[in-house]
Amino acid sequence: xxxxxxxxxxxxxxxxxxxxxxxxxxxxxxxxxxxxxxxxxxxxxxxxxxxxxxxxxxxxxxxxxxxxxxxxxxxxxxxxxxxxxxxxxxxxxxxxxxxxxxxxxxxxxxxxxxxxxxxxxxxxxxxxxxxxxxxxxxxxxxxxxxxxxxxxxxxxxxxxxxxxxxxxxxxxxxxx
Amino acid sequence: xxxxxxxxxxxxxxxxxxxxxxxxxxxxxxxxxxxxxxxxxxxxxxxxxxxxxxxxxxxxxxxxxxxxxxxxxxxxxxxxxxxxxxxxxxxxxxxxxxxxxxxxxxxxxxxxxxxxxxxxxxxxxxxxxxxxxxxxxxxxxxxxxxxxxxxxxxxxxxxxxxxxxxxxxxxxxxxxxxxxxxxxxxxxxxxxxxxxxxxxxxxxxxxxxxxxxxxxxxxxxxxxxxxxxxxxxxxxxxxxxxxxxxxxxxxxxxxxxxxxxxxxxxxxxxxxxxxxxxxxxxxxxxxxxxxxxxxxxxxxxxxxxxxxxxxxxxxxxxxxxxxxxxxxxxxxxxxxxxxxxxxxxxxxxxxxxxxxxxxxxxxxxxxxxxxxxxxxxxxxxxxxxxxxxxxxxxxxxxxxxxxxxxxxxxxxxxxxxxxxxxxxxxxxxxxxxxxxxxxxxxxxxxxxxxxxxxxxxxxxxxxxxxxxxxxxxxxxxxxxxxxxxxxxxxxxxxxxxxxxxxxxxxxxxxxxx
Numbered sequence: 001x002x003x004x005x006x007x008x009x010x011x012x013x014x015x016x017x018x019x020x021x022x023x024x025x026x027x028x029x030x031x032x033x034x035x036x037x038x039x040x041x042x043x044x045x046x047x048x049x050x051x052x053x054x055x056x057x058x059x060x061x062x063x064x065x066x067x068x069x070x071x072x073x074x075x076x077x078x079x080x081x082x083x084x085x086x087x088x089x090x091x092x093x094x095x096x097x098x099x100x101x102x103x104x105x106x107x108x109x110x111x112x113x114x115x116x117x118x119x120x121x122x123x124x125x126x127x128x129x130x131x132x133x134x135x136x137x138x139x140x141x142x143x144x145x146x147x148x149x150x151x152x153x154x155x156x157x158x159x160x161x162x163x164x165x166x167x168x169x170x171x172x173x174x175x176x
Numbered sequence: 177x178x179x180x181x182x183x184x185x186x187x188x189x190x191x192x193x194x195x196x197x198x199x200x201x202x203x204x205x206x207x208x209x210x211x212x213x214x215x216x217x218x219x220x221x222x223x224x225x226x227x228x229x230x231x232x233x234x235x236x237x238x239x240x241x242x243x244x245x246x247x248x249x250x251x252x253x254x255x256x257x258x259x260x261x262x263x264x265x266x267x268x269x270x271x272x273x274x275x276x277x278x279x280x281x282x283x284x285x286x287x288x289x290x291x292x293x294x295x296x297x298x299x300x301x302x303x304x305x306x307x308x309x310x311x312x313x314x315x316x317x318x319x320x321x322x323x324x325x326x327x328x329x330x331x332x333x334x335x336x337x338x339x340x341x342x343x344x345x346x347x348x349x350x351x352x353x354x355x356x357x358x359x360x361x362x363x364x365x366x367x368x369x370x371x372x373x374x375x376x377x378x379x380x381x382x383x384x385x386x387x388x389x390x391x392x393x394x395x396x397x398x399x400x401x402x403x404x405x406x407x408x409x410x411x412x413x414x415x416x417x418x419x420x421x422x423x424x425x426x427x428x429x430x431x432x433x434x435x436x437x438x439x440x441x442x443x444x445x446x447x448x449x450x451x452x453x454x455x456x457x458x459x460x461x462x463x464x465x466x467x468x469x470x471x472x473x474x475x476x477x478x479x480x481x482x483x484x485x486x487x488x489x490x491x492x493x494x495x496x497x498x499x500x501x502x503x504x505x506x507x508x509x510x511x512x513x514x515x516x517x518x519x520x521x522x523x524x525x526x527x528x529x530x531x532x533x534x535x536x537x538x539x540x541x542x543x544x545x546x547x548x549x550x551x552x553x554x555x556x557x558x559x560x561x562x563x564x565x566x567x568x569x570x571x572x573x574x575x576x577x578x579x580x581x582x583x584x585x586x587x588x589x590x591x592x593x594x595x596x597x598x599x600x601x602x603x604x605x606x607x608x609x610x611x612x613x614x615x616x617x618x619x620x621x622x623x624x625x626x627x628x629x630x631x632x633x634x635x636x637x638x639x640x641x642x643x644x645x646x647x648x649x650x651x652x653x654x655x656x657x658x659x660x661x662x663x664x665x666x667x668x669x670x671x672x673x674x675x676x677x678x679x680x681x682x683x684x685x686x687x688x689x
Contacts, residue, residue, distance in 0.1 A: 017578055017669065017671065019669070020650045020669060024606065044605060044606065044609075046606060046607075046608070046609040046610075047609050048605055048606075048608045048609050050605070050653065083612075083613050084612065085612050086610060086611060086612055088612075088613070122608065122613060123602075123613060125653075125654075127654055134654075141651075141653055141654070142651070142653060142654035144653050147605065147608065149608075149609065
């Protein structure tokens, strides 16, 4: 059991610090047919998932300069998503291949980014609209794409279908 | 008490009629107390005497009649069910007979003594079978038939209720045997439930006459019996005397069975204990924490406190609430967080200030992880103070933080100079699964930062209630702005958090001995 501490002692805290991401989230991956479909899902223990670009995605791997991020995709305008109440009523429902956003780069390349797992769309990262650079600078924190919530009943199944860190490393050996 | 000294009430204006009424009720099989009731007696003291005295009074009143009851009132077609030994009264089903006798009262006394409660007074709550309502009405209808002028404007509300008569009589007797007074305002209740097995059968006829009143409301939670006081009373009200005569037996039948005492149940009103707690452990939740039936944290503040309270107050259940709460991994320092525990049905309630102080000492000695102060019994109304503090008051914290880059002293001082920083906090991801998505505006009133080493500093803050401190430090994926990362220009994280104070003046502070 932790020693009784009545005030801040230094030793306990200054152990190897895990980042917020690693402390509270498990990294899971949807390995796409090609790297530009690679999704990194940060799964919180409470079932909420953060959709981010996998490190193998060309935008991250090649440190591309992103000129714009648009959430107006063929299926819907993700910015129109409105949720209310604890049950998140009114949320858009996503499938694994649903389009989340369109990323335009300075070099002319465009990428359609998929959801990566079936879930309810809770929140889209609107900051990407005015600060698209966040995608390359902080792809796994401030540059997240969306926050989603898989169905409770499906949760275990959905998580099992995503790949672990090891499986991801094996599939994408070029990425450190 | 000698009832002959009192003036017995009667709806009739003259002694003759009164005597006739008494004979009539006797022939129906009514017990002496019910006869008193139907005569119109509503004085508690008149009932508080031995049945023998009441019978005497009644025969005295009959003698007053100048006419011969045998020849005059004797109608050959009149039935005579005069009370014989062991016969149950058709109006009260025995509640005002056997259930006011010594054996039953002794049974109550024994039950209460065994239940082992502490009480300075008591009250009784009686549950009387619903069909008594019908039977009483039937008696009234019969009396209206026989003595129209006397009873035509008399309604059920003019007749003393079975419940009340029982309490008037049994109350003082029980009080004597229990050694404490009967008091309507007591918080110790002896509940006695009577049940008459033929209730359903007797009420069944209503379904034909008044089906709408008894329609089962399928979606009502805790529906209860099909025939209850409320709907039977309503159905009776809507029924005319004529209808009643066709539906029911008038006068009511002599019951073949005595109604039974289904249960005797003691309860005491809840007691409220308040105090302040400190939490010195980072793996203790405030209340027991279970996920899918599995315990998530070894124990809780609530259990550490209540396990001891239970030993002394001997209650059946407790409800713990506090003025806000802190995460499992956060310490509660300073003067502690105010809390209240509601103790349900406590058997023991008398504790001096010294005794409470000793319980507090015991809780504190049992584990150094949870410490309690200002433990005291409080009145129910006082518990409102708790929630007041949660929303309005300021809280102060100490956070041990990390920064990716080294923060210069000027930077730290800059933080100290910031006042009333207004934050826009989106619902933190860690609670997003159970809270609605929203943006909350919260203010950090003051801050001060103290360097620990190149990458660590201590941050003291004073914030508005409801501010998520952890998210203010690490930014929660940029969803709380501004945050420490945006304010310092480098990535920040929080390694530990302590609550320093919850500024609420309640409960009253108690000096240590």
